[in-house]
Amino acid sequence: MKAVVRDVYGAPDVLTLQEIDRPEVTDDELLVRVRATSVNPADWHGLTGTPYVARLVMGLLKPKPERLGIDFAGTVEAVGSNVKQFQPGDEVFGASSGAFAEYVSVREDRAVVSKPANLTFEAAAAVPVAGLTALQGLRDHGHIQPGQKVLINGASGGVGTFAVQIAKALGAEVTGVCSTRNADAVRSLGADHVIDYTREDFTRSGRRYDLLLDIAGSRSWPECKRVLNPTATLVIVGGPKKNRLLGPLSHVVKVSVAAMGSSQKAVFFIAKTNKPDIVILQELLASGKVRSVIDKRHGLGEIAGALRELGQGHAPGKIVITV
Numbered sequence: 001m002k003a004v005v006r007d008v009y010g011a012p013d014v015l016t017l018q019e020i021d022r023p024e025v026t027d028d029e030l031l032v033r034v035r036a037t038s039v040n041p042a043d044w045h046g047l048t049g050t051p052y053v054a055r056l057v058m059g060l061l062k063p064k065p066e067r068l069g070i071d072f073a074g075t076v077e078a079v080g081s082n083v084k085q086f087q088p089g090d091e092v093f094g095a096s097s098g099a100f101a102e103y104v105s106v107r108e109d110r111a112v113v114s115k116p117a118n119l120t121f122e123a124a125a126a127v128p129v130a131g132l133t134a135l136q137g138l139r140d141h142g143h144i145q146p147g148q149k150v151l152i153n154g155a156s157g158g159v160g161t162f163a164v165q166i167a168k169a170l171g172a173e174v175t176g177v178c179s180t181r182n183a184d185a186v187r188s189l190g191a192d193h194v195i196d197y198t199r200e201d202f203t204r205s206g207r208r209y210d211l212l213l214d215i216a217g218s219r220s221w222p223e224c225k226r227v228l229n230p231t232a233t234l235v236i237v238g239g240p241k242k243n244r245l246l247g248p249l250s251h252v253v254k255v256s257v258a259a260m261g262s263s264q265k266a267v268f269f270i271a272k273t274n275k276p277d278i279v280i281l282q283e284l285l286a287s288g289k290v291r292s293v294i295d296k297r298h299g300l301g302e303i304a305g306a307l308r309e310l311g312q313g314h315a316p317g318k319i320v321i322t323v
């Protein structure tokens with residue numbers, strides 16, 4: 001099969017499209033013929049080996065997994081002897097490592113579910129990592145409640161476009177922060193209010209929120225605190241990549257330390273790819289309450305360019321790869 005591989009950390013140019021063996025399927029796994037995948041900042045970190053602290057997990061001197069990619073949508077090609085819920089020909093989507101390839105294997109009990117019929121493979125492949133991050137950030141770490149005022153900083157990117165829709169589906173009043181060119185798109189996703197960060201400083205608006213989902217990680221704790229109600233929560237999702245040792249973690253540490261002793265909370269989390277949550281996303285997608293926003297489509301041989309675009313940090317919605 002064709003797969004995107006690399007054996008060193010580096011810029012997107014280190015990626016090559018090679019012919020390698022298909023993954024072996026164990027008794028509990030299914031083999032999926034990938035029709036589409038999408039790129040996430042996690043792929044960028046895995047590619048570049050930054051922040052350096054992450055190399056403790058990813059491989060100190062060279063990357064331990066040679067393959068990248070997490071999100072996939074495709075058709076089940078084969079199933080192991082213990083697999084009960086899927087059979088060859090089923091259309092599925094989910095998350096599993098090594099998804100920048102023609103085939104990926106995934107355990108039946110992990111993050112893989114049937115693809116709703118109303119979604120294309122591209123639309124489904126845009127969902128897993130970004131959608132799970134938005135859902136878990138709002139629900140598990142922000143403890144979102146119906147009627148709450150929720151501010152989403154970074155509303156137009158991969159995570160943000162899902163967060164706006166999921167927060168609305170959970171009954172919140174949503175304000176999205178994005179740049180001018182994405183304001184209409186964020187409004188069309190259901191945001192009640194949109195703040196264009198190039199024209200207005202949301203931390204000086206005088207308005208207050210019960211929950212701030214900070215995907216962009218562009219503001220300090222004192223700035224964020226100004227817009228938080230006394231018992232509000234700031235959920236940190238991402239942050240600037242500039243610090244090569246710690247990356248976004250440097251922002252997380254600064255905010256968390258500064259927030260100590262305050263009546264408002266600042267929390268950071270790393271999203272988990274799991275079955276129950278991808279089932280929730282499947283239902284939201286099938287009902288039409290949530291949809292994917294696709295910025296661009298590329299072929300498998302164009303992953304380097306797709307990752308370069310993602311690395312700029314201004315993709316409106318998701319960059320999808322058709323396989």
Ligand SMILES: NC(=O)c1ccc[n+]([C@@H]2O[C@H](COP(=O)([O-])OP(=O)(O)OC[C@H]3O[C@@H](n4cnc5c(N)ncnc54)[C@H](OP(=O)(O)O)[C@@H]3O)[C@@H](O)[C@H]2O)c1
Pocket residue numbers: 040041042129130133153154155156157158159160177178179180182197215216218236237238239240248269270271310313314315316317318
């Ligand atoms: N904690 C976790 O488990 C987890 C999981 C996934 C992602 N993340 C992190 O979350 C962040 C975003 O991921 P993503 O997939 O959504 O990335 P993305 O698709 O590249 O989106 C980034 C978005 O941020 C917006 N943005 C950039 N500067 C901004 C600013 N100053 N104010 C407001 N918005 C700004 C951009 O919109 P404009 O073009 O309008 O500026 C762009 O749409 C990354 O740091 C990533 O590492 C964390």
